[in-house]
Amino acid sequence: MSKIYNPAMKYFRTATFGENVKCLRCCLLPGGRLFLVENFGCHGYVFDPETHQWDTLEFDNPIHDVTLLKNHKCVVVTAGSKGFQEMNMKNFHTKQYQKAGGNFQAINQFGDKIAVHNDFRKLSVMDTHGNVTSTINTKYDPWYVTTDDHNCIFWTNGKHGEIHCEQVRGLKRFIHHNAKIDCPSGLTLDKRGALYVAGYDSHNIHKFSQDGQYQGEILRESDGIKHPYDIAFNNDKEELVVLNEDGAAISIYKL
DSSP states (O other): OOOOOOOOSEEEEGGGGSTTOOEEEEEEOGGGOEEEEETTSSEEEEEETTTTEEEEEEOSSOOOEEEEOTTSSEEEEEOBTTOEEEEETTTOOBOOOBOOSSOBOOEEEETTEEEEEEETTEEEEEOTTOOEEEEEEOSSOOSEEEEOSSSEEEEEEGGGTEEEEEETTSOEEEEEEOTTSSSEEEEEEOTTOOEEEEETTTTEEEEEOTTSOEEEEEEOGGGTOOSOOOEEEETTTTEEEEEEGGGTEEEEEEO
């Protein structure tokens, strides 16, 4: 088998956090740090890609996803049927779980609220007290979710091969299906509104314009992409963070 050249600017094995640790979800924190979610575990890791230093955070329940709130001071983690929990990123203090009903999975900040998949084929927009302001019925269960500043929610469901964009009022902006994107997983936006989507089974990363036009494959297996899960964009450094190799590695690419 030929060796694959890995041009990632920064590369880190998640097993450094602990034996057999894999991370399938992430969000970018101020200063370029990452909040990483352990796969099927009760741990989160606040990791600095520059220094390779990290803090290990322990939760009472397995966490499924994480998002940074608009105030940039706190994150919210989802915990399935337990609801969701807010954590202060300065002192790592947590608030009580908000049990707003449902099974809380994929999440992203949505203005001063959160958009979360907490019910069968449904996204809910709510405040951090669990008060729901609107819901969107979705074609499938959203596995990964991101949002922009124009009331749009983007989501993927890997096994159905589609990328969806819709607004809170239920208006569907676009649904994209591309044979080059096999099992779309993580997705993220840059400051210009461009959308990036990971193809888990196609081992690649794709880019879309702000209006949903496909712009091509920007990273592929020959670039070191292998079973990517979540991704995040660092606008300050123009870097794409990839939870790579089935969650066993963090690869960071300059774009």
